[in-house]
Amino acid sequence: MAAFRVLAAVLSVCCVCVLVEGKFMVYNTSGGAVSGKLNVHLVAHTHDDVGWLKTVDQYYVGSNNSIQGACVQNVLDSLIPALLADKNRKFIYVEQAFFQRWWREQSDLVKKTVKKLVSSGQLEFINGGMCMHDEAATHYIDMIDQTTLGHWYIKRDFNVTPRIGWQIDPFGHSAVQAYLLGAEVGFDALYFARIDYQDRAKRSGDKKLEVIWQGSKSRGSSSQIFADAFYAGNYEPPTGFYYEVNDDSPVVQDDMDLFDYNVQERVNAFVAAAINQANVTRSNHVMWTMGTDFKYQYAHTWFRNMDKLIHYVNQDGRVNAFYSTPSIYTDAKYALDESWPLKSDDYFPNVIKLCIRYADRINAYWTGYFTSRPAIKGYVRVLSGYYLAARQLEFFRGRNKSGPTTDSLADAMAIAQHHDAVTGTEKQHVANDYAKRLSIGYEECPLLNISYCPATEVDLSVGKKLAVLVYNPLGWKRTAVVRIPVISENLIVSDYTGKVILSQLLPIVNASISKRKFHASAYTGGSPSSTPKYWLAFTAAVPPLGFSTYVISSGQSSASTKLIPKTFDGSQTGGIEVGPGSLKLIYSGTDGKLTRYINGKNSVNISLDQSYSYYVGSTDELQASGAYVFRPNGTYPIQSGEKTPLTVFRGPLYDEVHQTINPWIYQITRVYKDKEHAEVEFTVGPIPIDDGNGKEIVTQIKTKIGNNKTFYTDSNGRDFLERIRDYRTDWDLQVNQPIAGNYYPINLGIYLKDKSTEMSVLVDRSVGGSSIVDGEVEIMLHRRLLHDDGRGVDEALNETVCALDTCSGLTVQGNYYLRFDPLGEGSKWRRSFGQEIYSPFLLAFSEQDDKWTNFPTPTFSAMDPSYSLPDNIAILTLQELEDGAVLLRLAHLYEVGEDKDLSSLATVELKKVFSNRKINKIKEMSLSANQERSEMERKRLSWKVEGSSTKPATDSRGGPVDPVKLVVELAPMELRTFILDFSSNLVQY
Numbered sequence: 001m002a003a004f005r006v007l008a009a010v011l012s013v014c015c016v017c018v019l020v021e022g023k024f025m026v027y028n029t030s031g032g033a034v035s036g037k038l039n040v041h042l043v044a045h046t047h048d049d050v051g052w053l054k055t056v057d058q059y060y061v062g063s064n065n066s067i068q069g070a071c072v073q074n075v076l077d078s079l080i081p082a083l084l085a086d087k088n089r090k091f092i093y094v095e096q097a098f099f100q101r102w103w104r105e106q107s108d109l110v111k112k113t114v115k116k117l118v119s120s121g122q123l124e125f126i127n128g129g130m131c132m133h134d135e136a137a138t139h140y141i142d143m144i145d146q147t148t149l150g151h152w153y154i155k156r157d158f159n160v161t162p163r164i165g166w167q168i169d170p171f172g173h174s175a176v177q178a179y180l181l182g183a184e185v186g187f188d189a190l191y192f193a194r195i196d197y198q199d200r201a202k203r204s205g206d207k208k209l210e211v212i213w214q215g216s217k218s219r220g221s222s223s224q225i226f227a228d229a230f231y232a233g234n235y236e237p238p239t240g241f242y243y244e245v246n247d248d249s250p251v252v253q254d255d256m257d258l259f260d261y262n263v264q265e266r267v268n269a270f271v272a273a274a275i276n277q278a279n280v281t282r283s284n285h286v287m288w289t290m291g292t293d294f295k296y297q298y299a300h301t302w303f304r305n306m307d308k309l310i311h312y313v314n315q316d317g318r319v320n321a322f323y324s325t326p327s328i329y330t331d332a333k334y335a336l337d338e339s340w341p342l343k344s345d346d347y348f349p350n351v352i353k354l355c356i357r358y359a360d361r362i363n364a365y366w367t368g369y370f371t372s373r374p375a376i377k378g379y380v381r382v383l384s385g386y387y388l389a390a391r392q393l394e395f396f397r398g399r400n401k402s403g404p405t406t407d408s409l410a411d412a413m414a415i416a417q418h419h420d421a422v423t424g425t426e427k428q429h430v431a432n433d434y435a436k437r438l439s440i441g442y443e444e445c446p447l448l449n450i451s452y453c454p455a456t457e458v459d460l461s462v463g464k465k466l467a468v469l470v471y472n473p474l475g476w477k478r479t480a481v482v483r484i485p486v487i488s489e490n491l492i493v494s495d496y497t498g499k500v501i502l503s504q505l506l507p508i509v510n511a512s513i514s515k516r517k518f519h520a521s522a523y524t525g526g527s528p529s530s531t532p533k534y535w536l537a538f539t540a541a542v543p544p545l546g547f548s549t550y551v552i553s554s555g556q557s558s559a560s561t562k563l564i565p566k567t568f569d570g571s572q573t574g575g576i577e578v579g580p581g582s583l584k585l586i587y588s589g590t591d592g593k594l595t596r597y598i599n600g601k602n603s604v605n606i607s608l609d610q611s612y613s614y615y616v617g618s619t620d621e622l623q624a625s626g627a628y629v630f631r632p633n634g635t636y637p638i639q640s641g642e643k644t645p646l647t648v649f650r651g652p653l654y655d656e657v658h659q660t661i662n663p664w665i666y667q668i669t670r671v672y673k674d675k676e677h678a679e680v681e682f683t684v685g686p687i688p689i690d691d692g693n694g695k696e697i698v699t700q701i702k703t704k705i706g707n708n709k710t711f712y713t714d715s716n717g718r719d720f721l722e723r724i725r726d727y728r729t730d731w732d733l734q735v736n737q738p739i740a741g742n743y744y745p746i747n748l749g750i751y752l753k754d755k756s757t758e759m760s761v762l763v764d765r766s767v768g769g770s771s772i773v774d775g776e777v778e779i780m781l782h783r784r785l786l787h788d789d790g791r792g793v794d795e796a797l798n799e800t801v802c803a804l805d806t807c808s809g810l811t812v813q814g815n816y817y818l819r820f821d822p823l824g825e826g827s828k829w830r831r832s833f834g835q836e837i838y839s840p841f842l843l844a845f846s847e848q849d850d851k852w853t854n855f856p857t858p859t860f861s862a863m864d865p866s867y868s869l870p871d872n873i874a875i876l877t878l879q880e881l882e883d884g885a886v887l888l889r890l891a892h893l894y895e896v897g898e899d900k901d902l903s904s905l906a907t908v909e910l911k912k913v914f915s916n917r918k919i920n921k922i923k924e925m926s927l928s929a930n931q932e933r934s935e936m937e938r939k940r941l942s943w944k945v946e947g948s949s950t951k952p953a954t955d956s957r958g959g960p961v962d963p964v965k966l967v968v969e970l971a972p973m974e975l976r977t978f979i980l981d982f983s984s985n986l987v988q989y
């Protein structure tokens with residue numbers, strides 16, 4: 001159908017010929033920029049959310065229109081004939097998830113036509129990822145992966161590389177977006193709409209909406225980008241210039257024989273709007289974003305009106321209008337050869353001011369979505385690490401054309417990065433759709449977090465053994481504790497040489513068993529057939545990019561230490577010390593609270609307090625707290641009662657402290673013998689709402705650290721940015737939301753410091769957090785709210801789980817990790833252990849009979865046995881591509897000056913990383929691997945920054961890679977992307 005319509009249009013329309021009462025009217029749309037005039041660049045665009053109120057597929061096919069009349073197929077179908085009708089018309093398209101759905105269905109003829117439109121520049125792909133990813137709740141590796149996938153499709157189908165970043169809808173903008181997903185993918189500019197209204201007002205007045213953004217202190221001017229925050233704070237046309245068929249803007253009526261002729265009035269309105277915008281914009285070029293969400297379902301109506309505007313406005317002559325694209329606009333700005341103001345850091349948090357009725361003091365901070373839908377956020381992060389490891393394994397085994405491959409997971413992960421997916425700002429049925437797509441690509445024990453893993457719950461007393469293969473996706477050797485639920489008790493764990501190793505059995509507490517029953521039946525539809533009794537734990541030591549096998553068998557008596565719980569009821573005098581190694585946590589014997597953290601190894605001895613509290617979400621009809629917005633109305637400490645009983649399990653590998661904080665918060669703190677951090681597993685929910693209040697649950701860690709309002713949070717898991725409470729670098733902040741306005745997104749961690757000590761908290765998913773009071777870190781763990789916050793989703797964020805005809809509020813379980821260090825020593829842990837959180841061991845199980853002795857390959861490492869990556873380098877991508885070439889990304893993990901030893905140039909010996917294969921050819925690529933890096937650098941626009949000498953971008957980078965030596969150098973925070981060709985005669989592993 002689509003193909004037929006396109007063809008018909010090609011045949012019937014010759015040029016822009018419009019029949020008016022028997023005479024042809026030819027609109028002159030041929031202009032370009034004119035010097036000396038105010039140039040209005042009309043950028044025709046549609047913004048197509050890859051899921052929000054409807055699922056991605058519903059948006060594509062145009063179903064479920066009672067929710068939202070939106071059909072992306074209509075947009076693309078009607079666009080092509082509209083562009084063919086006039087070669088001056090231009091359009092940009094962004095979301096490859098939709099474009100690829102459409103492209104697959106097109107005939108060869110249509111494909112040929114579209115290719116011509118792309119090569120002539122009439123249709124331009126910008127941004128070019130599968131979706132327009134979020135910038136707060138996303139991890140940088142996921143942002144890179146989803147962008148790479150989209151760029152790869154564009155390269156394959158059109159042989160072009162997008163030039164422009166177009167993040168018009170996300171709710172705040174990250175430093176990583178600017179320097180990695182902007183400059184390092186070869187973009188020449190980055191456009192977006194949503195920034196703090198106070199920032200916007202200041203920038204408008206100073207004509208500083210357009211800046212040169214240096215997103216990374218370490219990368220400096222070598223990774224800077226031209227960045228433009230749209231003057232109106234949205235990505236729509238100026239008021240009165242909307243032309244979807246049912247929009248109420250006045251169409252341009254230029255037929256004098258009909259009533260309501262309005263050409264002069266429309267031209268005047270156009271000129272006024274252009275001058276208004278020029279007043280806050282440097283130079284005589286302004287951009288009009290002609291489109292918005294899901295527009296151009298009937299593209300002709302937009303283009304017909306724009307044709308007329310261009311014709312009559314240029315005839316009028318006060319300003320000059322023409323069809324443009326962000327690339328043309330960027331080139332026009334660049335050609336001015338001016339210096340631009342410098343911007344560093346990021347654009348978080350974002351706030352809007354509501355001027356409804358008399359309440360113009362209402363500030364709505366978009367900081368709730370940093371935590372909204374914490375279960376989906378956790379799931380996305382788990383699968384991110386899994387996807388990284390799965391691609392490594394796929395590479396070792398060799399990509400299998402007939403499948404299974406990691407492709408469906410790649411697609412599901414890409415879509416989940418959309419700014420209404422991992423953000424938690426979609427409708428519930430859409431959230432379910434994302435989760436379903438993710439689950440299709442995931443194989444490991446998905447319910448291990450609720451101690452449900454049928455593969456390990458086998459009866460080993462009847463002559464069976466369980467082999468556990470432990471895979472380490474990191475480039476370093478790693479030693480860490482593995483925990484699995486088991487049903488047998490007399491267990492022996494041995495390594496692949498047959499040597500019995502230390503292990504411990506920790507009884508699974510009743511609270512976990514009932515959670516397990518409920519959730520296992522909610523997710524599998526039936527009750528689990530067995531009930532595990534213990535968590536079996538042992539320490540696995542695994543080589544880099546490799547695995548080790550462990551064998552679990554049963555014996556007469558257990559070689560594994562059975563842990564006996566000891567409960568303290570609060571009548572103990574003195575403290576209760578926990579921890580089998582150098583780290584000791586001291587709990588109060590009278591109220592069971594954590595009071596002290598002592599690490600004998602680095603002489604940290606600090607008093608602290610850890611607690612929970614909740615905010616009541618504002619229910620104000622003008623601005624409630626909801627999926628996007630955090631608007632607290634009162635904070636309430638969660639009292640654990642006078643005497644909280646404390647149950648302690650002490651074992652040779654780690655101790656566990658169990659605390660029932662209240663009927664819906666359970667906390668387990670683990671202190672490992674060989675680790676110097678505390679691991680806190682929280683289980684929060686169902687959050688009660690019977691008092692009619694929505695609640696946002698936070699945990700606080702209070703110390704006496706004098707951090708003087710200053711704390712640090714990461715940008716998408718990469719660079720740490722300095723945050724100062726109630727302060728913004730770029731303008732004088734009017735503080736009106738002292739809590740919500742100090743919240744920042746956290747993906748790796750948050751830390752604060754004084755003259756002697758650093759406190760770091762690392763997280764296992766995206767959360768919001770802050771330091772609201774000196775010495776204190778606060779992170780938001782869960783939110784359940786009863787009112788919609790009026791940003792369009794039109795649903796309260798009230799997640800429930802249903803099983804066996806009962807529904808209850810969603811329970812969330814996760815971990816955070818706490819460590820104190822002497823000043824200047826915290827980054828080693830944050831960076832190295834941060835990689836371990838992101839890339840946990842991957843476990844595989846196989847049941848064997850008693851006589852079985854061992855696998856032929858019980859242990860393996862892809863690397864030379866004498867080699868390991870330097871402590872400051874991580875492998876971000878190791879992936880075999882469809883054509884057999886291999887994509888490799890290496891990242892330096894430290895910023896300039898972050899660590900006294902590790903913030904230095906590092907080297908990687910590729911011959912030793914791939915010790916069993918021969919590298920024939922190596923090509924350095926742009927970050928999204930769609931062009932060679934040298935080509936990207938050659939094309940890169942070199943912008944001038946105000947106030948700085950025109951020094952060229954010479955910030956340190958590793959040198960070129962010698963194809964014989966194959967040694968890669970990386971400077972601090974540098975990320976390098978390569979395509980490798982290996983010899984075809986594979987060495988078999």
Ligand SMILES: *[C@@H]1O[C@H](CO)[C@@H](O)[C@H](O)[C@H]1NC(C)=O
Nearest residue numbers: 204205206275276277279280
């Ligand atoms: C131009 O901008 C300034 C500063 O924002 C403002 O005061 C003034 O009213 C604006 N003028 C016009 C014509 O919009």
Ligand SMILES: *[C@@H]1O[C@H](CO)[C@@H](O)[C@H](O)[C@H]1NC(C)=O
Nearest residue numbers: 616617618619620621633634
């Ligand atoms: C805050 O809570 C109080 C009741 O505790 C209520 O009267 C008031 O309307 C709430 N304000 C907002 C903005 O929700």
